[in-house]
Amino acid sequence: MRQAGTNLPKVGRYNQAVVLERIQRADGVTRQEIAQHTGLTPQSVSGIVRRLIDEGIVREDGASREYSSGKPRTILRINADAGRAIGLHLDPVELSCVVVDLLGQPLVTQRVPTPAGADPTEVIAAMASLVQDVIEVADVSPDLILGLGLASPGPLDQKDGVVVSPAQLSHWGRVPITKLLSEATGLPVTLDNDASAAAVGERWAGSGRGVPNFAYFFFGTGIGGGLVLNQQVYRGGSGNAGEFGHMSVVQDGLPCSCGNRGCLETVARPAAIVAETHRRLQAGSASSLAKRFNVHPTSVDIRAIDAAAIAGDPLAAGVLAQAADYVATAVVNVVNIIDVDLVILGGHGSRDIGQRYTDAAARAVAARVMARTIRPVEVVLSPLGADAAVVGGAALVLHRAYSPQLSELLSD
Amino acid sequence: MRQAGTNLPKVGRYNQAVVLERIQRADGVTRQEIAQHTGLTPQSVSGIVRRLIDEGIVREDGASREYSSGKPRTILRINADAGRAIGLHLDPVELSCVVVDLLGQPLVTQRVPTPAGADPTEVIAAMASLVQDVIEVADVSPDLILGLGLASPGPLDQKDGVVVSPAQLSHWGRVPITKLLSEATGLPVTLDNDASAAAVGERWAGSGRGVPNFAYFFFGTGIGGGLVLNQQVYRGGSGNAGEFGHMSVVQDGLPCSCGNRGCLETVARPAAIVAETHRRLQAGSASSLAKRFNVHPTSVDIRAIDAAAIAGDPLAAGVLAQAADYVATAVVNVVNIIDVDLVILGGHGSRDIGQRYTDAAARAVAARVMARTIRPVEVVLSPLGADAAVVGGAALVLHRAYSPQLSELLSD
Numbered sequence: 001m002r003q004a005g006t007n008l009p010k011v012g013r014y015n016q017a018v019v020l021e022r023i024q025r026a027d028g029v030t031r032q033e034i035a036q037h038t039g040l041t042p043q044s045v046s047g048i049v050r051r052l053i054d055e056g057i058v059r060e061d062g063a064s065r066e067y068s069s070g071k072p073r074t075i076l077r078i079n080a081d082a083g084r085a086i087g088l089h090l091d092p093v094e095l096s097c098v099v100v101d102l103l104g105q106p107l108v109t110q111r112v113p114t115p116a117g118a119d120p121t122e123v124i125a126a127m128a129s130l131v132q133d134v135i136e137v138a139d140v141s142p143d144l145i146l147g148l149g150l151a152s153p154g155p156l157d158q159k160d161g162v163v164v165s166p167a168q169l170s171h172w173g174r175v176p177i178t179k180l181l182s183e184a185t186g187l188p189v190t191l192d193n194d195a196s197a198a199a200v201g202e203r204w205a206g207s208g209r210g211v212p213n214f215a216y217f218f219f220g221t222g223i224g225g226g227l228v229l230n231q232q233v234y235r236g237g238s239g240n241a242g243e244f245g246h247m248s249v250v251q252d253g254l255p256c257s258c259g260n261r262g263c264l265e266t267v268a269r270p271a272a273i274v275a276e277t278h279r280r281l282q283a284g285s286a287s288s289l290a291k292r293f294n295v296h297p298t299s300v301d302i303r304a305i306d307a308a309a310i311a312g313d314p315l316a317a318g319v320l321a322q323a324a325d326y327v328a329t330a331v332v333n334v335v336n337i338i339d340v341d342l343v344i345l346g347g348h349g350s351r352d353i354g355q356r357y358t359d360a361a362a363r364a365v366a367a368r369v370m371a372r373t374i375r376p377v378e379v380v381l382s383p384l385g386a387d388a389a390v391v392g393g394a395a396l397v398l399h400r401a402y403s404p405q406l407s408e409l410l411s412d
Numbered sequence: 413m414r415q416a417g418t419n420l421p422k423v424g425r426y427n428q429a430v431v432l433e434r435i436q437r438a439d440g441v442t443r444q445e446i447a448q449h450t451g452l453t454p455q456s457v458s459g460i461v462r463r464l465i466d467e468g469i470v471r472e473d474g475a476s477r478e479y480s481s482g483k484p485r486t487i488l489r490i491n492a493d494a495g496r497a498i499g500l501h502l503d504p505v506e507l508s509c510v511v512v513d514l515l516g517q518p519l520v521t522q523r524v525p526t527p528a529g530a531d532p533t534e535v536i537a538a539m540a541s542l543v544q545d546v547i548e549v550a551d552v553s554p555d556l557i558l559g560l561g562l563a564s565p566g567p568l569d570q571k572d573g574v575v576v577s578p579a580q581l582s583h584w585g586r587v588p589i590t591k592l593l594s595e596a597t598g599l600p601v602t603l604d605n606d607a608s609a610a611a612v613g614e615r616w617a618g619s620g621r622g623v624p625n626f627a628y629f630f631f632g633t634g635i636g637g638g639l640v641l642n643q644q645v646y647r648g649g650s651g652n653a654g655e656f657g658h659m660s661v662v663q664d665g666l667p668c669s670c671g672n673r674g675c676l677e678t679v680a681r682p683a684a685i686v687a688e689t690h691r692r693l694q695a696g697s698a699s700s701l702a703k704r705f706n707v708h709p710t711s712v713d714i715r716a717i718d719a720a721a722i723a724g725d726p727l728a729a730g731v732l733a734q735a736a737d738y739v740a741t742a743v744v745n746v747v748n749i750i751d752v753d754l755v756i757l758g759g760h761g762s763r764d765i766g767q768r769y770t771d772a773a774a775r776a777v778a779a780r781v782m783a784r785t786i787r788p789v790e791v792v793l794s795p796l797g798a799d800a801a802v803v804g805g806a807a808l809v810l811h812r813a814y815s816p817q818l819s820e821l822l823s824d
Contacts, residue, residue, distance in 0.1 A: 006426065007452070011418055040419070155783045164786060213649040225749070229646065236751020237625040240783040243748040248741045248780075251662060260744060260780040329660045332672060336655040337637070337749060339648020368660075368672040371567045371652040374576060 015040060017404035019048045023058055023076050024103070024402070025210055030065055030073035049076065056082045057102070057402075078102050083401075084140050086148045086187065087201075087394025088127060089194060090114070091348070092169055092221050095123075097130045098387065099138040100394040104205035108138040109387065120175045128184035148187040149396030151197035151389040152177065154224065158239035161191050190396045192235075194218060194389040195242055198346060198382070199226025200233055200399045201392030206384045207344050214342040215334050216382075217244055217327070219349035219357075220389065223265045227338065233399070244334060245269070249326050264330045268323045268357075270302040270349050277305050277319050287315035306352040320356055327357045328364035335369045335377050346382025347389060354381045427452060429816035431460045435470055435488050436515070436814070437622055442477055442485035461488060468494045469514070469814075490514050495813075496552050498543060498560045498599065499806025501606060502526070502535070503760070504581055504633050509542045510799065511550040512806040516617035520550040521799065532587045540596035560599040561808030563609035563801040564589065566636065570651035573603050602808045604647075606630060606801040607654055610758060610794070611638025612645055612811050613804030618796045619756050626754040627746050628794075629656055629739070631761030631769075632801065635677045639750065645811070656746060657681070661738050676742045680735040680769075682714040682761050689717050689731050699727035718764040732768055739769045740776035747781045747789050758794025759801060766793045 015038075022034045035045045052058040059079040064072040080101040087098045096111045112130055115122045131148065155164045161178025165171070182189045192200070195218035202208035202216055208228060216226040223245025227234040235241055245265040246258045253262020266272055277300060281293045289308050293300045308316035331343050343365070345358050362379040369377060382388050427450075434446045447457045464470040471491040476484040492513040499510040508523045524542055527534045543560065567576045573590025577583070594601045604612070607630035614620035614628055620640060628638040635657025639646040647653055657677035658670045665674020678684055689712060693705045701720050705712045720728035743755050755777070757770050774791040781789060794800050 006423055007456075008420070008423075011420075011423055014418065044419075155786060157786055227750075229641065230644075232642075234641065234750075237753040237789075238751055238783050238786045240786065241749065241751035243751075243782045246748045246782045247745045249660075249663060251738065251741060258780075258782050259784070260748075260782070262741075326663065329663060333659045333745065334749060336658045336672075337653065337746060338639075338646075339650055339653035339655075341649040368670075370655045370658045370670050370672070371650050372671070374567060374569055374650045374652065377649075 014404055015044060016048050016051070017402060019045060020052060020057065020078075020402050021404055023052075024078050024204075028061065028063070028075040028077055030075060032073055034076075080105065082144075083146050084138070084144045085146050085394040085397035086131060086134065087197075087390045087392065087396070088131060088148060088150045088181075089197075089390035089393055090123070090127070090150065090152045091194070091389070092153070094348075095127055095130055096387070096390040097127075097134045098390045098394055099134055099140060100391065100398075102398065104201065104391065104395050104398060106387065106391055106394075108134055109390065110134050110137070120172055120177075120180070124177070124180050124184055127181060131185050131187070145187060146401055147190060147397040148181070148185060149190045149192070149197065149393040149400075150177065150181060151192060151194040151393035151396070153220070153222070154193035154195075154243070155240045156191060156193055158191060158235070161189070163191075190400050192393075192396050193224060193226075193240070193242075194220055194347075194392070195224030195244075196226040196233060196235065197392030197396050198384070198388040199228055199242075199344075199392070201384060201388055201395040202344055202346070202382060203228055203233075204395040204398055205391065206382055206388075207380050208342065211342045213338070213340040214344060215242070215244070215331075215338060215340045217331065217343065217345045217347075217357075218388070219269070219345065219347040219354065221269070221271070221349060223269050223349075224347075225334075227340075229338070229340075231404075244330060247330050247333060249329055249333075264326060267326045268330075270353065273305060273319055273323050273353070274300070274302055276323075277316065280315055280319065285315050288313040289316060302352050306356075309356075320353065321360075323353070324357050324360035328360040331361040331379065332364050332368045335365055336371075339371065341375075341377060343377065343379045344382050345379070346384060348386040350381070351386055426816055427456060428460050428463070429814060431457060432464060432469065432490075432814050433816055435464075436490050436616075440473065440475070440487040440489055442487060444485055446488075492517065494556075495558045496550070496556045497558050497806040497809035498546065499609075499802045499804065499808070500539060500543060500560060500562045500593075501609075501802035501805055502539070502562065502564045503606070503801070504565070506760075507535075507539055507542055508799070508802040509539075509546045510802045510806055511546055511552055512803065512810075514810065516613065516803065516807050516810060518799065518803055518806075520546055521802065522546050522549070532584055532589075532592070536589070536592050536596055539593060543597050543599070557599060558813055559602060559809040560593070560597060561602045561604070561609065561805040561812075562589065562593060563604060563606040563805035563808070565632070565634070566605035566607075566655070567650075567652045568603060568605055570603060570647070573601070575603075602812050604805075604808050605636060605638075605652070605654075606632055606804070607636030607656075607759075608638040608645060608647065609804030609808050610796070610800040611640055611654075611756075611804070613796060613800055613807040614756055614758070614794060615640055615645075616807040616810055617803065618794055618800075619792050620754065623754045625750070625752040626756060627654070627656070627743075627750060627752045629743065629755065629757045629759075629769075630800070631681065631757065631759040631766065633681070633683075633761060635681050635761075636759075637746075639752075641750070641752075643816075656742055659742050659745060661741055661745075676738060679738045680742075682765065685717060685731055685735050685765070686712070686714055688735075689728065692727055692731065697727050700725045701728060714764050718768075721768075732765065733772075735765070736769050736772035740772040743773040743791065744776050744780045747777055748783075751783065753787075753789060755789065755791045756794050757791070758796060760798040762793070763798055 098109045199216035218224040225242030225244035250262030256263035358381040611628035630636040637654030637656035662674030668675035770793040
């Protein structure tokens with residue numbers, strides 16, 4: 001966004017989005033409360049609400065709230081059925097797709113394995129067919145669909161809607177995925193990296209609702225991140241902010257596929273924990289997993305390691321504690337650098353390890369962050385769980401259509 | 413900033429600031445160019461410029477530029493003498509004070525040692541007397557002074573204008589410095605941490621002019637940082653963003669005064685380099701500094717170490733290279749996390765080591781940053797040099813008075 005002036009029509013659209021977001025965020029709200037919270041005049045709020053009701057996006061829910069003045073005030077809510085958004089998550093292992101209502105609530109979710117070999121054309125065909133299936137199962141009328149949001153591993157060139165050889169699909173080159181997917185589905189496509197999408201989902205329907213500044217640590221196959229700063233999704237100068245997984249936490253550590261070394265990903269993603277556990281078992285360290293490892297090495301996966309740690313196995317507990325310690329350091333660094341109010345951990349890769357990472361990070365933030373005496377910073381595990389990215393993909397569409405976007409207030 | 417709506421008077425003030433900033437940033441600009449760049453209508457620009465000329469802040473410089481249309485267009489410039497701002501830098505070792513004109517150009521600079529013992533009352537009295545001296549030497553008429561900007565080590569509680577026991581002045585507790593200094597000088601005081609102030613100075617009069625997103629690594633007695641994101645100074649949820657010096661870069665490293673461990677400050681600030689050099693000399697490592705160290709240990713300071721490294725001493729070169737490598741890792745981390753367009757290194761602590769750090773960081777950014785194939789990120793040494801913080805202090809005043817502030821566009 002460049003330094004531009006603004007004008008009345010842009011202000012009108014922006015204020016409408018501010019009002020809509022207030023209604024979306026509250027569990028029932030009156031016109032008076034909206035005016036109070038946004039600083040807009042009661043007349044402006046009334047005018048905007050009338051238009052939103054006419055368009056069917058907002059409804060009066062029949063109930064009302066009485067104030068000391070005695071006059072009952074009508075409660076407003078989002079009309080959840082006024083539209084649908086489709087979310088799609090491209091993960092190197094699995095494609096998932098969801099239909100959500102206007103409140104971001106999932107109606108139907110489906111998953112298929114990502115076609116092996118993973119040639120772009122083939123993957124896009126599989127995506128389009130999955131989208132078709134989900135629309136049919138959810139029985140959505142085409143004119144209700146606002147669009148398709150694609151959550152993809154980064155890096156992305158968002159200006160051109162291009163995926164640039166993500167770490168796990170490095171043979172992909174520059175794939176113009178927005179254009180190809182839009183042609184294959186007939187839907188307008190909004191692209192974002194999986195972690196930013198998950199952050200948007202969290203802002204729309206999870207722990208990030210109403211929090212002005214937060215960081216999202218996204219655990220997928222790798223580790224990514226999303227940032228909401230000053231109520232806006234912050235994407236950075238090239239659209240690639242929040243690469244938390246590629247923060248170097250081990251000086252002179254292992255080389256990472258990204259070109260950096262000692263990255264958080266190399267020590268804390270699920271595959272790194274499994275590799276480190278196998279390494280220690282191979283070296284003959286005592287562990288309840290040793291027997292199992294000798295018979296079926298691959299059965300010593302992240303779930304088995306987590307279970308062994310819970311049962312008190314010192315090797316498993318040690319590996320997980322070390323990984324959690326690196327995650328905690330990374331979280332402390334992000335809080336010291338960006339001074340967020342909240343850190344959320346989530347994504348499908350956090351299934352077995354998320355709570356442990358969250359606890360370690362919460363302890364570290366309370367003890368080691370520079371501004372800890374000024375205000376507490378919360379660290380939480382995402383309530384959206386494994387579906388964070390795909391629900392986030394759908395939320396991208398809602399966000400684009402309905403959230404107040406400074407970039408639009410200030411663009412031509 | 414909360415999610416608020418906006419209205420016409422706020423838009424008017426904001427647009428005026430956008431126009432003023434355009435004039436300030438350009439080296440001469442026409443009304444037509446302003447309209448083109450800001451997206452405002454020619455009529456709006458003309459009205460705003462007329463008001464700015466009436467107020468004396470902007471002047472027509474007599475020259476004009478001819479376009480293909482043939483009609484000559486008048487060039488507008490900031491009237492540098494229409495106001496003065498005072499900058500003050502509180503460093504644990506030295507107080508410095510500057511008077512700048514409306515373009516941020518220093519007219520008079522003075523320095524005094526920070527009173528030893530450093531009781532707040534005594535330090536504030538010394539500050540007020542320094543400000544008085546500088547105003548007298550610069551012969552500034554009181555009605556021209558827009559205000560006093562104080563650059564102080566963090567953490568700060570900006571809401572209350574309070575300095576909260578900075579790492580180097582830890583016996584200070586919560587000092588209400590804005591109020592005390594305003595009472596002592598009779599001037600309105602704007603407070604920011606030294607690193608954010610330096611970033612504002614860089615945006616007003618240095619390498620940061622016109623760059624939408626940049627990070628400033630501030631080397632003082634410690635290492636701080638400032639962030640400009642989406643054209644705005646980003647301060648974070650508690651006003652303490654950019655603590656780059658307290659990024660943990662050595663897992664299980666030395667405890668830092670901030671409560672964290674392995675912080676960049678513990679391995680890369682000037683005192684850390686001196687300590688590490690002394691440690692290696694003590695241990696008997698071969699070096700051209702050994703003789704000098706045995707006679708006058710304290711003479712082996714940062715300047716002597718730098719000179720020895722330049723002359724080819726392997727011990728000095730090794731210590732500096734290791735510190736530079738940690739700085740490079742920290743810079744790569746910040747770029748991966750915040751995706752800025754530019755990284756600036758500066759501050760008085762960068763005097764002897766800044767170029768070395770800058771070169772190492774530039775090489776690392778080109779080779780190790782995640783989005784390096786999407787666009788290059790520049791790393792530069794600040795042209796404001798040792799005066800970055802105090803000039804930045806003065807720039808805080810100009811910034812507050814004249815820069816387009818989204819927070820004001822969107823507040824009540």
